[in-house]
Each structure stands twice: as C-alpha cells, then as structure tokens.
Amino acid sequence: MPQIPKKSRPVNTAVKNSYRYFFIPLILLTAIIYFNSLKNPFLWDDEMVIRDNPAIRNLSNLKTIFSEDYFSTAKEITYRPISTVTYFINYACWQLNPAGYRISSLLIHALNSILVFLLVAKLFPLRPALPFITALLFCALPVNNETILVTSFNEDLLVFLFGTLFFFSYIKYVEHKNKNLLFISLLAFTLALFSKESAVVLLALIPAYNLMSPKSRKKPLPAVYFLSIALITVFYIWIQFFVMKVPNPAPATYPGGSFYTNMLTMSKVFINYLGLYIYPANLCAEHIIPVSTSLRDFKVIFSLILIVLILLSLKFVYKISKPFFFGLLWLLLGLAPVMNFIPFLNVSLLAERYMYFSSFGFCLMAGSLLILIKNPKIRNVILVCIITFYSYVVITRNNDWKDHSTLWAKTLSQSPGSTRAHTNIGLDYLNAGQIDTALAEFQEAVRLFPKNTVAWANMGDAYLRKGDFEKALEACKKSIEIDNANIVAYNNMGIAYAKMQKFKEAEYCFKKIIELDPNNVSAYDNLACAYAINGNYDAAIKEFQNALSLTPDSPALQAKLQRAMKDKQNNK
Known part of the structure; x- marks a missing residue:
C-alpha cells in the first residue's frame, strides 16, 4: 500500500506527480476482488438485453438509438442511449463472452475509483490522506457488486463516470479559467444525462461547492455556462418525455396507492440503504420492504425521526467537517431519485444497484472519520481491516452469481417473499421439466404480487407444456391485461392458438410481437411455421427469410426455409 502523506499540507507538485502510484493499487484491488466473477454467465437482465438480443450484433442497428425503435433494440423502458451504445461496442469486442463484458465494467469501475481520488484531492487539498482512503473504500465497497456484475446495469457506472468528470472539470475551470474545461464539463454533463436521468441531481452540487469554496465565489463563472447547462437540461427533458416516449408503458403506482404511504414506506427504504452501507454483509438481489400505511408502525417513526435529525x-x-458534509450531501442527492417521489418502482423498492452513485458520499464520510485518527499506523490498520472485510464479502458474493439457479435460490433463502425469486426459480424448474413444481412457484409469485406479468406469462408456458391450452391462454391474457407489451405472453398465446388449429389468432399474436420487437427471431420463426402449417408457403418463406436476415448462420432456420420451399413445389 502506498505511504499516505502524514502532514496536513496542501497537495504540492511532487504529490501530484505521485498520483499515478496511488492509481495502481486501485486497479489491482478491483482486479483481485472481482477476478472470480469472470467465469460467471449472463444473468438477470443481461439474458434479455445482451444474450438473447440479436439487435446489438449488427452495428447498423446503432441508428435506432435516434428513433422509437430504440426501445425494442435496447430492451429499455427509459431512453438511455449511452448505455445502449456500450452494448454494441462490447459485442463488437467480445461477441457473447460474459467475461469480456465484465472486464469492461471493471475497467469503468476502476476509472471511477481513480476519479474519486482526483475529485477528493481537488476538493480537499489540505487533507492529503483523504483521497486514497476514500477511493479504496469506494473501490471495494460491497454494495457496488450488483452494478458491476450485471452489464445491463452499467448506466449507474456511466452516470457516475460522466457526472464526476462534469463536476471535476467545473472545479478545475474555477481554478484555471481554461475554456476547454468548460467544454469538457458541458459534454460530460450531457453524456451523464443520456446515461441515466438521475444525473440531474448533479446541478445541486454546484451551489454546494460554491458554498464551500471561496475561490468559486471570487471567480464567478460566465453566464453562458449556466445558460448552456439550462439548455442541455431542457433539451434532455424534451427528448426524454416528448420525443422518445416509451411505447406501451407499464403503469406505475405508489406503494400503498398514495404519495403518503409511499413516503412512509420509502423512509424505511432510506434507512435500510444506510444500514447496507454501514454493514454490507446481507447482499441480496431483491430486498423486501413491506408497505407501511400508518404512522403507528414503529419502524416508520424511527426512520422519520432519523431522517429529520440528519437533515437538521x-x-x-458543515461547520465541523467540510468533507463529511459534502459526503452526506452527495449521499442524500444520490438517493433522492430512487425515493419514488414520481412513481416508477413497482416490485423492488430497494435495490443495491441504486446505491452506486451515492456510495461515493458514504465513502467520503467514512474517510473523513478515519482521518480523525491522528496516528497513521492505527489508521492504516483499521483501513486494512475494513478493506479486507469488504474484499471477503465481494469475493464471496461473486460466487452467488455463478449461475441462474444459484443466484435465485440464494435470493429466495434471504427473501422468501420475493415474487421475482419465485418467478425465476419456477423458470429453472420449468426448464428442468418439473412442470408442476414450476407452476407452484409461479402461483406463489402472483399470490405475492398479482401484477407480476412475467410470472403469469411463464405460467402460460407451463400450462402449454402440460397440454392445457385453455389455461395457458387464460394465464397469458392475464399477463397482457397487466402489460400489453409482454412478448413472452404473446408468444405463448400464439403457440397455444396454433396447437388448437386457430391459425388467424396465432398469426395475430406473432405479428404483435414483431410490431413490438422487429428483431425478435423466434416471432418470425413461429409466424412462418404457422403459415406453413396453414399451407401459405409464400408467406412462410418470406418470414423464414426475415428470421435469417437477423441470424444468417442458423442451421435450423435454413433447414426450415428449404423445407418450406420444397413443400411449395410439392403442392403446386
């Protein structure tokens, strides 16, 4: 571990030149604690967004990020084009090798850790030990594990990367008045917004910095800078909410049905976030927070009192410790977008991936407490103990992600009330041919959360495999009532109708899938099969060709196309 400067003096040129020696341990620590994750497969949203998404395999599809086809290409429910571009780049580099995608995420995380070091060094030059301590804590913090391991959650990595660069460039400009830094700052802010909408909270950091820094008050920025920030923000809002509107958005409601119950419930969520930062030993893919409807709930009262005390x-x-104040402010601002003030959370009210951005604030707070220990040997021993504990938790947690069954079995053991875990465990049973056991899991999933559209669709698949087509249709229709863009439900309905010789209904379902997702290979395949069974060979040939245009190397599709052409000749 590099020797941390002992004296509290401004960071001089010699120390600045030694920064690169602090970066090496951050990169090595990232590599060491995540090395055993490289063998893990695509899991969770990565299965849909990357593994089963042919759209990202052709760079010509990049143009869709500027059209409404974006949502079917990216498999997103919000407009986050920067994240989507990284999927194309990753596929071009790694094809479908999960290790490559994980290496890309680890590189971004290591770079973010370096930016944490640079930002803290710039903010608090009189505390030379603080940057490295904060960066080490951020690098190893276990709650960041989920964000790093699931590539389709990389919008949180990216918004932190560009958001930190935006703020760092702003501070540098205040010092040096280099106009290039203004341009970098504005560009980084734009990229942060189009990585994830929560970047808007960065705007509150500028007045916070101005409050702490006499330099910024003495050297006000040109009005054109703030005008540019305002125009970029307005442009983003226009694009996000008026141009690139989500087709068939799933309805979102407050937990408990009102803003009041949302605030009661989310107060508990906030305290749970703090608990996970302080003692990150119970990491879980889905944390269950019961909805609170009354102030008579002791946990709500405790949470509200603690939140009020924090704000007061x-x-x-601020008077006692500027680093602790800034860290607390960053943490509060980072968590504000996921407090569900505008309803968007349906199932997971608390998710570890939502903690990545605000985790810097916690690490800065923890670092500011550690530097209060004046004896550097004692401080370093405590720091090593914390990093060792963090590393153990991360390395152990990586093993929970070794495959689909392990992840969701672990989640179910931690959160028996998780509708998502029951749904995914049911899918494992279904794929193993244990249909009745799978049905029991899906039924439990919809009992816990009746609006679980995925569980209803999978239930339809289970009934389909049992040959009970009527129940399959009933379950799929229930799924579509909840989410009229559920492709799995339409697919299972189409197959059920085809099995029942109702080809017009089957064709409607498969065409609906193609309307929702023009890159869905199985929809073209199933539609072609329905046409072929019904004797419409010309239409079947056309749809097989459409499917092959997306996956030209598929032997199965090529064989089906040849069979359709042969059947057409035989039936002339």
Whole structure:
C-alpha cells in the first residue's frame, strides 16, 4: 500500500506527480476482488438485453438509438442511449463472452475509483490522506457488486463516470479559467444525462461547492455556462418525455396507492440503504420492504425521526467537517431519485444497484472519520481491516452469481417473499421439466404480487407444456391485461392458438410481437411455421427469410426455409 502523506499540507507538485502510484493499487484491488466473477454467465437482465438480443450484433442497428425503435433494440423502458451504445461496442469486442463484458465494467469501475481520488484531492487539498482512503473504500465497497456484475446495469457506472468528470472539470475551470474545461464539463454533463436521468441531481452540487469554496465565489463563472447547462437540461427533458416516449408503458403506482404511504414506506427504504452501507454483509438481489400505511408502525417513526435529525444536522456538520458534509450531501442527492417521489418502482423498492452513485458520499464520510485518527499506523490498520472485510464479502458474493439457479435460490433463502425469486426459480424448474413444481412457484409469485406479468406469462408456458391450452391462454391474457407489451405472453398465446388449429389468432399474436420487437427471431420463426402449417408457403418463406436476415448462420432456420420451399413445389 502506498505511504499516505502524514502532514496536513496542501497537495504540492511532487504529490501530484505521485498520483499515478496511488492509481495502481486501485486497479489491482478491483482486479483481485472481482477476478472470480469472470467465469460467471449472463444473468438477470443481461439474458434479455445482451444474450438473447440479436439487435446489438449488427452495428447498423446503432441508428435506432435516434428513433422509437430504440426501445425494442435496447430492451429499455427509459431512453438511455449511452448505455445502449456500450452494448454494441462490447459485442463488437467480445461477441457473447460474459467475461469480456465484465472486464469492461471493471475497467469503468476502476476509472471511477481513480476519479474519486482526483475529485477528493481537488476538493480537499489540505487533507492529503483523504483521497486514497476514500477511493479504496469506494473501490471495494460491497454494495457496488450488483452494478458491476450485471452489464445491463452499467448506466449507474456511466452516470457516475460522466457526472464526476462534469463536476471535476467545473472545479478545475474555477481554478484555471481554461475554456476547454468548460467544454469538457458541458459534454460530460450531457453524456451523464443520456446515461441515466438521475444525473440531474448533479446541478445541486454546484451551489454546494460554491458554498464551500471561496475561490468559486471570487471567480464567478460566465453566464453562458449556466445558460448552456439550462439548455442541455431542457433539451434532455424534451427528448426524454416528448420525443422518445416509451411505447406501451407499464403503469406505475405508489406503494400503498398514495404519495403518503409511499413516503412512509420509502423512509424505511432510506434507512435500510444506510444500514447496507454501514454493514454490507446481507447482499441480496431483491430486498423486501413491506408497505407501511400508518404512522403507528414503529419502524416508520424511527426512520422519520432519523431522517429529520440528519437533515437538521447539515448546518452543524458543515461547520465541523467540510468533507463529511459534502459526503452526506452527495449521499442524500444520490438517493433522492430512487425515493419514488414520481412513481416508477413497482416490485423492488430497494435495490443495491441504486446505491452506486451515492456510495461515493458514504465513502467520503467514512474517510473523513478515519482521518480523525491522528496516528497513521492505527489508521492504516483499521483501513486494512475494513478493506479486507469488504474484499471477503465481494469475493464471496461473486460466487452467488455463478449461475441462474444459484443466484435465485440464494435470493429466495434471504427473501422468501420475493415474487421475482419465485418467478425465476419456477423458470429453472420449468426448464428442468418439473412442470408442476414450476407452476407452484409461479402461483406463489402472483399470490405475492398479482401484477407480476412475467410470472403469469411463464405460467402460460407451463400450462402449454402440460397440454392445457385453455389455461395457458387464460394465464397469458392475464399477463397482457397487466402489460400489453409482454412478448413472452404473446408468444405463448400464439403457440397455444396454433396447437388448437386457430391459425388467424396465432398469426395475430406473432405479428404483435414483431410490431413490438422487429428483431425478435423466434416471432418470425413461429409466424412462418404457422403459415406453413396453414399451407401459405409464400408467406412462410418470406418470414423464414426475415428470421435469417437477423441470424444468417442458423442451421435450423435454413433447414426450415428449404423445407418450406420444397413443400411449395410439392403442392403446386
């Protein structure tokens, strides 16, 4: 571990030149604690967004990020084009090798850790030990594990990368008045917004920095800078909410049905986030937070009192410790977008991936407490113990992600009330041919959350495999009532109708899938099969060719196309 400067003095040129020696341990630590994750497969959203998504395999599809086809290409429910571009780049580099995608995420995380070091060094030059301590904590913090391991969650990595670069460039400009830094700052802010909408909270950091820094008050920025920030923000809002509107958006409601119950419930969520930061030993893919409807709930009262005390302490904390104050402010701002003020959370009210951005704030707070220990040997021993504990938790947690069954079995053992875990365990049973056991899991999933459209669709698949087509249709229709863009439900309905010789209904279902997702190979395949069974060979040939245009190397599709052509000749 590099020797941390002992004296509290401004960071001089010699120290600046030694920064690169601090970067090496951050890169090595990232590599060491995540090395055993490289063998893990695509899991969770990666299965749909990357593994089963032919759209990202052709760079010509990049143009769809500027059209409404974006949502079917990216498999996103919000407009986040920067993240989507990284999927294309990753596929071009790694094809479908999960290790390559994970290496890309680890590189971004290591770069983010370096930016944490640079930002803290710039913000608090009189505390030379603080940057490295904060960066080490951020690098190894276990709650960041989920964001790093699931590539389709990389929007949180990217918004932090560009958001931190935006803020760092702003501070550098205040010092040096280099106009290039203004341009970098504006560009980084734009990229942060189009990585994830939560980047808007970065705007609140500028007045916070101005409050702490006499330099910024003495050297006000040109009005054109703030005008540019405002125009970029307005442009983003226009694109996000008026141009690139999500087709067939799934309805979102507050937990408990009102803003009041949402605030009661989310107060508990906030305290749970703090608990996970402080003691990150119970990491889970889905945390269950019961909805609270009354102030008579002790946990709600405790949470609200603690939140009020935190807010009231801000002025006092500002006077005592600027680093702790700034860290607390960053943490509060980072968590604000996931407090569900505008309803968007349906099932997972608390998710570890939502903690990545605000985790820097926690690490800065923890670092500011550690530097209060004046004896550097004692401080370093404590730091090593914390990093060792963090590393053990991360390395152990990586093993929970070794395959689909392990992840969701672990989740179910931690959160028996998880509708998502029951759904995914049911899918494992279904794929193993244990249909009745799978049905029991899907039924439990919809009992826990009746609007679980995925569980209803999978239930339809289970009934389909049992040969009970009426129940399959009933389950799929229930799924579509909840989410009229559920492709799996339409697919299972189409197959059920085809089995029942109702080809017009089957064709409607497969065409609906193609309307929702023009890159869905199985929809073209199933539609072609329905046409072929019904004797419409010309239409069948056309749809097989459409499917092959997406996956030209598929032997199965090539064989089906040849069979359709042969049947057409035989039936002339």
